[in-house]
Amino acid sequence: MAAAEAAHPRPARWRSPAGWPLRTRLVATMIALLAVLGLVVGGTAELYLKRSLSRQVDLKLAETMKFAVRGGGSGDKGWGPPGPGLDPITRLRSPLANPPPNVARGSILLFLDPADTGTVRGGGILGESTTGFGNDYADLSDKARGTLTAAALDAGGDPVDVDLGDVGDFRAVAWPARVDGAGNYLAIAALSVKDVNDTLNTVALFTGCVVLGSLLIAGWGGALIVRRTLKPLDRVAATASRVAELRLDRGEVELAQRVPEPDTDPRTEVGQVGAALNRMLDHIGGALEARHASEMQVRQFVADASHELRTPLAAIRGYAELSRRSRQPVPDELAHVLGRVESEAKRMTALVEDLLLLARLDAGRPLAQEPVDLTMLAVDATSDAHAAGPRHCWQLDLPDEPVTVLGDGARLHQVVANLLANARTHTPEGSTVTVKVGTVPNAAVLQVIDNGPGIPADLVPQIFERFARGDSSRSRAAGSTGLGLSIVHAVVTSHRGKVGVRSRPGQTVFTVTLPLVIPSAEHHTPSLPRVG
Numbered sequence: 001m002a003a004a005e006a007a008h009p010r011p012a013r014w015r016s017p018a019g020w021p022l023r024t025r026l027v028a029t030m031i032a033l034l035a036v037l038g039l040v041v042g043g044t045a046e047l048y049l050k051r052s053l054s055r056q057v058d059l060k061l062a063e064t065m066k067f068a069v070r071g072g073g074s075g076d077k078g079w080g081p082p083g084p085g086l087d088p089i090t091r092l093r094s095p096l097a098n099p100p101p102n103v104a105r106g107s108i109l110l111f112l113d114p115a116d117t118g119t120v121r122g123g124g125i126l127g128e129s130t131t132g133f134g135n136d137y138a139d140l141s142d143k144a145r146g147t148l149t150a151a152a153l154d155a156g157g158d159p160v161d162v163d164l165g166d167v168g169d170f171r172a173v174a175w176p177a178r179v180d181g182a183g184n185y186l187a188i189a190a191l192s193v194k195d196v197n198d199t200l201n202t203v204a205l206f207t208g209c210v211v212l213g214s215l216l217i218a219g220w221g222g223a224l225i226v227r228r229t230l231k232p233l234d235r236v237a238a239t240a241s242r243v244a245e246l247r248l249d250r251g252e253v254e255l256a257q258r259v260p261e262p263d264t265d266p267r268t269e270v271g272q273v274g275a276a277l278n279r280m281l282d283h284i285g286g287a288l289e290a291r292h293a294s295e296m297q298v299r300q301f302v303a304d305a306s307h308e309l310r311t312p313l314a315a316i317r318g319y320a321e322l323s324r325r326s327r328q329p330v331p332d333e334l335a336h337v338l339g340r341v342e343s344e345a346k347r348m349t350a351l352v353e354d355l356l357l358l359a360r361l362d363a364g365r366p367l368a369q370e371p372v373d374l375t376m377l378a379v380d381a382t383s384d385a386h387a388a389g390p391r392h393c394w395q396l397d398l399p400d401e402p403v404t405v406l407g408d409g410a411r412l413h414q415v416v417a418n419l420l421a422n423a424r425t426h427t428p429e430g431s432t433v434t435v436k437v438g439t440v441p442n443a444a445v446l447q448v449i450d451n452g453p454g455i456p457a458d459l460v461p462q463i464f465e466r467f468a469r470g471d472s473s474r475s476r477a478a479g480s481t482g483l484g485l486s487i488v489h490a491v492v493t494s495h496r497g498k499v500g501v502r503s504r505p506g507q508t509v510f511t512v513t514l515p516l517v518i519p520s521a522e523h524h525t526p527s528l529p530r531v532g
Helices: 002-007 022-068 088-092 142-155 194-229 231-244 269-324 332-362 374-388 409-426 484-494
Strands: 108-113 119-128 135-138 160-163 169-178 184-192 370-373 393-397 404-407 432-440 443-450 498-504 507-515
Touching: 022 169, 022 184, 022 194, 108 142, 142 160, 142 169, 142 184, 194 231, 231 269, 269 332, 332 484, 370 374, 370 409, 374 393, 374 409, 374 432, 374 443, 404 409, 404 507, 409 432, 409 443, 409 484, 409 507, 484 498, 484 507
Parallel strands: 393 432
Antiparallel strands: 108 119, 108 184, 119 135, 160 169, 169 184, 370 404, 432 443, 443 507, 498 507
């Protein structure tokens, strides 16, 4: 679990949707689809509304042009002359001087006379005139006149949108006309589209607010629905997590965890996953039971074989030793052979004893539980090691106060002796080996440190496995069996402790951590906390 989190740190999850949880991706996908749908619907409605309002403006623009143009110029664009319904006063007035009374305020009427060097008459439409003849023209700036005239002429008789800056946005059209029955003019009519733009902006804002509110409601509701829908998947994941926390590498494993029956419905995707997980757990459980049965058979065979071999090996050693004590002279060659027989018998006896000890520890045989002074044990073991390897430099680093642990003194002595024998065997003469004893909260720590060549990096992970060796040879002059460190691991584990190693060229450190004796205030008996 920690390795997975280290490989995928949490901040990196949000850099790509691939690292998002499933429920987050589902809700995000739903919101994205709804957002796209809202944009499409809102955009389509906005375009349709703009087209409809523009069409209405064009109709008003056509009516304005009809009132502005007198006589002729109807053409095929529909900008025809006014009907006969105009009052006599209107017929007597000229649109060049005053705008027609039916033209809306805020509109623009311009008349371009090509024959008079492009003179432009007219202007913006004001309110009622003080002369009583209807509306008046308001002057436009030369820039506004030029922009409006150029845009209308470029449109070729079709309505066009024109931006006149401070004056505003207009919809304009130009069409040739005869004014007052004489002269050919180019009439330009323009209507303000401010109301149209305001309407479009209001509709767009309202639509955006509605879409945003709908997305928030859909996201909240979708999160609840997705969370409820994926609860069976959470239960399947919880079952898999509980199985992942079990120790499956050794011993008898009771694999009773299963996905609940309601979450194994094959009609649903989650049910298919749950059913497949249950089938897989059934197969794994059967395999673990078969493995445990095989291991128990092998352990029982090793224990029985080791026990049975002790007697013939003791007999071989006895006869070899008896032959050396015979009163009759023994030829040198035969004496050498008997010496080798006795030496190999001792080596086989040590191997059998180690295998028998490991078999007993694997079987869970209880060890003695009594206070053991770890400092004195380190002193005794170091003294024995000095006698066995006088050409090494042996050092002790002990605390001022005794360090007491609860366990089997003989087995703990064997742990320290095996570590020191390992250091003596795998370091050259003259190397320094230091035995250090100390404490940490709730635990005693024993370290064996040497300044030898170190352990190969590829051997460190399996250094405590049985018959692990630093070279390819199966025999050594020192008589090592390859079980010393595996015995260390088994004994320390049986004492509910931990053992580890750190090694580099020039320094190798074996660390043994054991629970300290913690007296109980109620029963006055030592209790044993677990190290870890």
